[in-house]
Amino acid sequence: MLNNTPSPAPSAEVLLEQFHRSRKYSTDLILNLSTEDCQAQSMEDASPAKWHLAHVTWFYEVMVLKPFEKDFHFWNPAYAVLFNSYYNGVGDKHPRSKRGLLTRPSLAEVLEWRSNIEGRVTALLQEACAPELRWLIQLGINHEQQHQELLLTDIHHLFSNNGLFPIYAAHGQDTPPVKQSFQWLEGISGLVQTGHAGDGFHFDNEGPQHSALNQTHSLGNRLVSNAEWLQFIEDGAYQNFQWWLDAGWAWLQTEKIVAPLYWNTENQGQLCRFSLNGNAPLDLSAPVSNISYFEADAFARWASQNLAGYAGSRLPTEFEWEAFAQAHPESSHDLFGKVWQWTSSNYNPYPGYQPWDGIAGEYNGKFMVNQMVLRGSSAYTPVGHSRLTYRNFFPTNARWQMTGLRLAKDGV
Numbered sequence: 309m310l311n312n313t314p315s316p317a318p319s320a321e322v323l324l325e326q327f328h329r330s331r332k333y334s335t336d337l338i339l340n341l342s343t344e345d346c347q348a349q350s351m352e353d354a355s356p357a358k359w360h361l362a363h364v365t366w367f368y369e370v371m372v373l374k375p376f377e378k379d380f381h382f383w384n385p386a387y388a389v390l391f392n393s394y395y396n397g398v399g400d401k402h403p404r405s406k407r408g409l410l411t412r413p414s415l416a417e418v419l420e421w422r423s424n425i426e427g428r429v430t431a432l433l434q435e436a437c438a439p440e441l442r443w444l445i446q447l448g449i450n451h452e453q454q455h456q457e458l459l460l461t462d463i464h465h466l467f468s469n470n471g472l473f474p475i476y477a478a479h480g481q482d483t484p485p486v487k488q489s490f491q492w493l494e495g496i497s498g499l500v501q502t503g504h505a506g507d508g509f510h511f512d513n514e515g516p517q518h519s520a521l522n523q524t525h526s527l528g529n530r531l532v533s534n535a536e537w538l539q540f541i542e543d544g545a546y547q548n549f550q551w552w553l554d555a556g557w558a559w560l561q562t563e564k565i566v567a568p569l570y571w572n573t574e575n576q577g578q579l580c581r582f583s584l585n586g587n588a589p590l591d592l593s594a595p596v597s598n599i600s601y602f603e604a605d606a607f608a609r610w611a612s613q614n615l616a617g618y619a620g621s622r623l624p625t626e627f628e629w630e631a632f633a634q635a636h637p638e639s640s641h642d643l644f645g646k647v648w649q650w651t652s653s654n655y656n657p658y659p660g661y662q663p664w665d666g667i668a669g670e671y672n673g674k675f676m677v678n679q680m681v682l683r684g685s686s687a688y689t690p691v692g693h694s695r696l697t698y699r700n701f702f703p704t705n706a707r708w709q710m711t712g713l714r715l716a717k718d719g720v
Contacts, residue, residue: 317442317509320433323449327433330449330456331426333690334361335419337459340476343415349408350469353708354462358415359391359407361459364452365422366391368429370398371667372444377432383421384413397667446509447668453693460584460688465708468570468582476584483583483646483687483710485593486533490617492526493641494720495624496631503658504697513672514697516660520627527624527632528715531595531642531649532607534581536615538592540607541567543614551610556602559705569598569707595712597647601680601704604650604713611715624716626653626699629683633696644694647712648682655679655701679703686710 317323338346338357346357355363366387374380382388390410392401402410413421433445467474498521504510505517540546546566549557559565570582571590579590599607605623612621624632629651633643655676663673679701685694688710702709 316439317446320437320442323442323445324430324433326449327429327445328426330452330690331422334364334452334456334459335422337456341463345463345466345474346415347408347411348466350462350466351708352405353706354465355404355407355458356410357459357463358418359410360455360462361415361422362387362391362413362418363393364448364455365418365425367451368425368445368448370395372441372448373425373428373432376436376438376441377428383424387413387421395667395670397670444668447671450509450511450693453690456690457686457688457693461709464570464584467584471574473574473582473587475586482585483594483597485591486530486595486642486646487593488530488640491529492617492717492720493529493632495522495525495527495628495716496635497522497524500627500631502627502630502697504695508695510695510697511672511699512664512669513655513657513661513676513699513701516658518659522625522628522631524719525624525628526717526720527628529641530714531646532611532713532715533592534590534594534596535592536611537568537596537599537607538579538590539615540610543610545606545610551606553602553605555704556600556606559600559602563705565603568596568603595642595647597686597710597712598707599650599711599713600707601650601702603707604711605652607713608715612717618715620717620719621715622717623650623652624714626651626681626683628716629714630696633683637696642714644685645689646687647684647710648686648700649684649712649714651681651683653681655681655699675701682711 341357349356369383370388388398389400390402392398394401429445432441463476467476499519500522501517502520503517504514545551546560552560572580572582572587574580575587580587581590608621608623611618629649636643657673657676663669664671682700682702683698685698
């Protein structure tokens with residue numbers, strides 16, 4: 309059994325059902341896409357839909373079948389390089405920026421490969437139930453769920469670069485509105501337990517559980533809305549250096565940022581936001597989304613001085629966020645399912661953290677530098693993938709993901 313793993317995985321029967329459900333959902337996500345849609349790469353941070361489908365299949369072939377299948381053979385040895393992402397322990401990788409140039413294998417060939425690997429993993433689960441095998445398959449399921457969300461965010465970005473403003477889905481997979489008026493709620497102060505403990509899957513970066521000290525603080529009862537962000541824009545905040553971190557101001561000037569990603573006036577000058585549902589008038593009641601850490605931090609500084617009742621606004625720490633979510637597990641405070649929420653916490657290892665042994669040890673630990681933690685989940689996150697202790701992470705300038713913010717302040 310691998311060291312530093314979470315609790316034992318479910319039974320082979322349960323895993324088999326989860327595995328097939330996850331694999332089907334991935335291919336369901338491309339039902340509304342053309343072959344051309346699945347091929348294109350809109351920027352280096354994004355990947356083609358075809359590549360996502362191939363990479364998660366690569367994971368099962370290399371991580372599961374290769375060490376456990378009798379008479380293992382690669383479907384195509386070249387795929388081990390083409391669809392490796394960042395696992396240096398496995399071997400060479402195709403350059404990330406050139407994934408969109410992989411016109412071969414075709415989408416049909418990738419889907420045929422997926423079918424082959426699914427059949428072999430199914431047979432393996434039915435024949436052998438070693439704890440390490442079951443744990444690796446559980447990791448594979450959660451890994452594929454991560455790429456399902458990435459597939460949607462990457463298609464969103466791809467379609468936003470098309471003047472036709474293609475519609476991915478006429479309904480669904482967008483951010484529901486925030487329905488509450490803003491108020492501060494007292495946070496959980498003092499020594500709190502944070503991080504994953506007990507049964508259930510979790511990634512290595514969610515543990516070990518440890519104590520964290522929260523000073524007296526309050527958190528917003530909801531996410532920041534588009535209406536509030538529009539006030540931020542109309543007050544000239546994107547042109548006023550006083551609200552911005554120095555690195556954020558430099559980024560702003562270089563990239564010529566004037567609004568959240570996907571805001572536009574392409575519909576006869578009307579302020580709109582492009583989503584997977586198409587280009588539509590901006591919903592002022594929806595939570596602001598697709599903003600960078602720099603923008604979230606600047607908004608908090610601006611709101612503290614310019615919005616009545618928002619004095620002292622800042623971003624919460626991830627420990628304040630988790631303690632609040634633990635205290636309000638069934639609340640309607642927009643904790644999950646709308647946008648990932650930036651925190652002021654650097655993405656660092658928890659005390660006592662050790663990466664998993666073997667190839668899986670490259671999963672999270674090596675990225676613990678120059679990134680900020682986000683908490684919660686988004687409208688694109690697969691059902692069942694979010695939890696209180698989940699630590700998403702991105703660099704300070706990233707905003708093609710469904711990222712928003714919740715405010716905090718010191719005191720009550």
